[in-house]
Amino acid sequence: MNRRLRWLLGLLIIIALFVGIIFYPPASLLEWQSISLMRFFFILSLCCVFCLFRILRGPTPADRVVSIDILGILIVGFCAVLGIPTGRPWYIDIGIAWALQSFIATIALAKYLEGKGFEE
Amino acid sequence: MIEIIAYIFIVVGLIFDLFGCLGLVRLPDVYNRLQASTKCVTLGTCSILFGLFLFRGFTASGIKALLCIVFLILTAPVSAHAIARGAHISGVKLWDKSVCDKYEEDRQTDARQERRE
Numbered sequence: 001m002n003r004r005l006r007w008l009l010g011l012l013i014i015i016a017l018f019v020g021i022i023f024y025p026p027a028s029l030l031e032w033q034s035i036s037l038m039r040f041f042f043i044l045s046l047c048c049v050f051c052l053f054r055i056l057r058g059p060t061p062a063d064r065v066v067s068i069d070i071l072g073i074l075i076v077g078f079c080a081v082l083g084i085p086t087g088r089p090w091y092i093d094i095g096i097a098w099a100l101q102s103f104i105a106t107i108a109l110a111k112y113l114e115g116k117g118f119e120e
Numbered sequence: 121m122i123e124i125i126a127y128i129f130i131v132v133g134l135i136f137d138l139f140g141c142l143g144l145v146r147l148p149d150v151y152n153r154l155q156a157s158t159k160c161v162t163l164g165t166c167s168i169l170f171g172l173f174l175f176r177g178f179t180a181s182g183i184k185a186l187l188c189i190v191f192l193i194l195t196a197p198v199s200a201h202a203i204a205r206g207a208h209i210s211g212v213k214l215w216d217k218s219v220c221d222k223y224e225e226d227r228q229t230d231a232r233q234e235r236r237e
Binding site for chain 1: 130139173187188192195200207
């Protein structure tokens with residue numbers, strides 16, 4: 001019973017977030033490009049909240065490493081979406097640098113999970 | 121016209137991202153979570169970057185977006201493979217309903233051969 005109640009509560013929260021994403025900025029106020037960019041940011045923030053939940057809750061260290069990797073890839077997506085309305089070319093530079101740094105960090109953490117040293 | 125195609129690419133990428141992260145929360149096991157989330161989120165982010173390239177055309181930021189797509193496709197499977205190998209070696213159990221574990225069998229046969237030698 002308790003398990004089914006928790007499942008229903010999670011479903012309600014996800015449906016509420018979807019409805020909030022679709023209907024929050026009223027479509028009559030702004031033009032549709034800025035509204036759609038707002039919704040892109042909301043959806044990416046929702047993905048980051050899911051990743052942070054797994055980092056907090058993960059039973060093993062491998063779960064946390066996985067979600068840190070996913071968070072790094074999502075931040076590249078954030079930088080790409082930020083590059084659309086501003087028109088500055090250097091946001092995507094931040095994305096490339098972040099992807100490189102996230103890759104190196106994930107390889108180092110995987111080596112740490114294997115229980116070996118960094119020298120091989 | 122090309123703006124609308126770019127928005128369609130970005131929306132498809134966001135849907136891939138969202139379902140990948142939902143799999144990260146919902147699935148029961150480290151390996152299931154890894155295989156759901158890494159592929160979906162990599163493809164979704166590549167789709168968002170391709171939408172940015174369609175917006176900008178062959179300018180500085182567009183070519184950098186293509187470079188970032190190549191870089192992500194090259195590095196994300198490598199890091200996922202390293203995480204899976206590290207998790208298996210560090211002793212994370214599989215889900216109790218999973219069917220087979222070929223890597224464990226390979227490691228056991230390797231250990232037997234070493235003992236014979």
